[in-house]
Amino acid sequence: MSILRLRGLSKSFGGLVAVDEVSFEVSRGGIVGLIGPNGAGKTTVFNLITGNYKPDEGEVIFENKNITGLLPHKIVEMGIARTFQNIRLFPEMSALENVLSGCHCRMRSGLLASMFHLPGQRREEQAALETAVKELAFVGLEEQYDNLAKNLSYGRQRLLEIARALASGPRLLILDEPAGGMNDQETQDLIGLIREIRGTGISVLLIEHDMNLVMKICDYLIVLEYGAVIATGLPSEIKKNGRVIEAYLGADNLLEN
Amino acid sequence: MIVRRLPKPAGIMGLGALFILMLALPRILGPYWTNLLNDMGIYAILGLSLNIILGHCGLFHMGHAAFYAVGAYVTAILSTRFAVPILWTLPLSGLMSGVFALVVARPIIHLRGDYLLVVTIGIVEIVRIALVNNIFGLTGGSNGLLIINPISIFGFQVFSPAHFYYLIWSIGAVTILLFYLLQNSRFGRALNYIKQDELAAEGCGVNTSHYKLASFVLGAVWAGMIGTIFAAKIETVSPQSFSYSESVLLFAIVILGGAGSIPGVLLGAFLITGLPEIFRELQSYRLLFFGAAMVAMMIFRPQGLIPPGRRFYKVRPYLGRFPCGIAARSGARRGISLSASPGYPAGTDAGADAGKPARGPGDMIEEQA
Structure with missing residues (x-):
């Protein structure tokens, strides 16, 4: 049972294909992580979901309603709330x-x-x-x-x-690098907080570079590279995925910590 | 920095004293200065209406005289051609001006900053030129229209400066009250969110284009209604009263006084309309002083003479009633571990306002040791 479904989402800026036929689902009540190297198109995917960009192709389905191309404030009203990568208070x-x-x-x-x-x-x-x-x-x-x-x-x-x-009373919360700039203790607290949020019935989709946080709280991961999905699966599977290690981490011992 | 309100009795007494002073002013000052107060009142109300658009919503709108002109001309035309009593035209002037704003602002509302500024300057020029060219054969060209019948309220005729004084400043008082209530509401906050970060506002669920348009229309409705009073007072409505420089003057009132601040705009209106009259002998140097003052302001006090105060919220009944999503876990951990940097006990940042550094990990370890 999924709360959010992306189907073949694509977006290019000029000649650059930022997001290339991305499809994935977020299960209701789940914490899903979207990871990938810098410039992989993660934030662009978020901006496509929240209406800041309009996709060239593909659909965003939220609770069985097509929300593709709606204005951001409409999407918030429907129940998707977000935070920004560079804080925008x-x-x-x-x-x-x-x-x-x-x-x-x-x-x-x-x-x-x-x-x-x-x-x-x-x-x-x-x-x-x-x-x-x-x-x-x-x-x-x-x-x-x-x-x-x-x-x-x-x-x-x-x-x-x-x-x-x-x-805003969301049913899906989208967090763009929530632990960016936080120290260890703050990150620990954040992990507790995100679990509490899920506990209140809100599904969470997050981008994060802190692998410690990602591996601890996400129950499903999607890996992007060059705008395309290269792997999906449980954190334990992603840890062992050769393609991911090669593309994203470069060295195979980084995920062990 | 909690904004504290005046204690109730002192506040009421202050307002009462102000009220009595305002009532007595025309008698004390005589017709000449009363007339100046009337001009000041008109500019103050116009400034307050522009303040909604420029001060609260942060839209660089330098064509406010156009909306004011629509109101004044609606009154002049209805009064001269159809002999409609002047006060009856007041709501209609507001309405027409609002509709005009809706039509012209809709296509340009997405423009940002100085782009919007340039287009609004264009609007005020187009309106002035249209009026000069006797558009639809209604506006009387560059000579304008002469209003013959005075304002009459239940048979009482408003014609002396003192009469206008009471009329204008009553409208001013109502305007101040309504705009004060408006700025302390969902609507007022939404405009401020847009001013501070439009993209974040939209991303938090604020329909930004709707609110920007609404601020334009509201400002225009008010300017249109003041146009009616202006027309009745000046008796001759002509295009040169609504020039570009008039728009700049209003813009300066808001920026100089304090964008988004009601007392600031009132002070701005006083300074910009009052001071040139008071220092009449120096009139030839007026623009020199004016320009120098603006430059100095932009350098030393860009937020205006009286920047907007903070809003006051009655949150006391809700404090301490709700659980923390972090406390349960980090509290438990803090008990067993000293080595990790401490969780943040509530309230340690409270002094950050006063320049006190936030507590670092070292403080906590010292305390515990």
Whole structure:
């Protein structure tokens, strides 16, 4: 039973084929890792799923609905939330307001309700605040709610992005290098956090270069090279896959650690 | 840096004193200065409407005079040709201006930064030239239109500067209140998300093109309605009132005062319309001072004289009620291991604002030893 299915997804920029006929599935409740060397097209695949790019060919099927070519905010509304490889928070706004941006698509009050603070708008605002504090607490940043996003440490900014994504109430969470720039302890905490997220019924698709993290939490891996899928399988299988070791790691002892 | 509100009684008393002062001003100052306050009020409200687009949403819009012109001309045409009472045209001016904004902004809304700026300058020039050329035979060409009948509210005729003062500043007060409420809402936040990072906003579920367009239309509706008041006050509506330099003046009010800040825009309107009058003798040097002030501002205080304050949220009832997805695990580990760098106890970054360095691993080890 899969929550997300990619079928023959292709994208080229000028003469460069960034993503070449990529097909894979993410099972409901799974943690799937998308790995590959730098420039393999991993982030492009993410941008195709989340609507930042439109594929030249192929389809993205989410919960049996074709979401190919929808605008990013529509895709968030349908239940896919993401984080960015190079953190993209709203730097001059507080941690709380950053998370409230995730709540935005679950709120309904329009211009007039906002201008007159009608009773429905006030109730909705309170509910959004509650959700935002809940997600902040979940990633361990409750105490930081009033700090500006730009003043948080790098690791915490990554956590804040996750909280913001969770606030949109997704069923699939897409993480682009969530451990990038984190120290060992922070990465350990992140592993726990991603497991907790899965525990709440959210499927996770992630790009990560930290093999330790990938091998620990992913129950399925997809390996990209030059925009094409070269291997898929359980982490234990990927570890032993000769093609992957050759293409991605170069040396065969790196995965042992 | 929690924004603290004034304690309630002091706040109410302050507002009361301000209200009484505002009521008394026309009597104290006399008609000449009252008239200046009226101009200031019109610019303040126009600045506030541009502030939605430029200050909150971060769209470089330098053609606001075009929307203002549509409002003023709708009033002038309806009043001179069809003898419609002026106040009745107020909502219609807003509506027409809003529709105009929707039509012209829709195709250009995806333009970024200075590209948008150039196109909006084009819009204000096209509107001015269309008015000069007596478009549809309605606008009276470069002479404009002369409004004969004054504003009448339930039979009371508004004509003296003091009358206009009360009318304009009542509208100003309503505008300030509504825009204040708006900026503290889902709508206001959405505009700020777009200003800070449009791609991230879209990726978080904000329909960015919708909100950008909505900010344009809202700003235009307000500018159109003020156009009505302006037309009634000035009595002759002509193209030179809506030139490109008028748009630049409004742009400067918002940027100088503080983009996204209501008090900032009010101060900006005061400085830009008030100071040249107060220092009348120096008028020939006016543009020199103006230019120098703008250059100095951009170098020393690019965020404006009064940058926007932080929003205030009542989060207290929700704090400490929800579980942490990390605490359970890292807490247990912290108990047994000293060697790893510590997990982050909640709150250690709180001082980062004040320039205190975040706690490093060393601090924790010292404490435990």
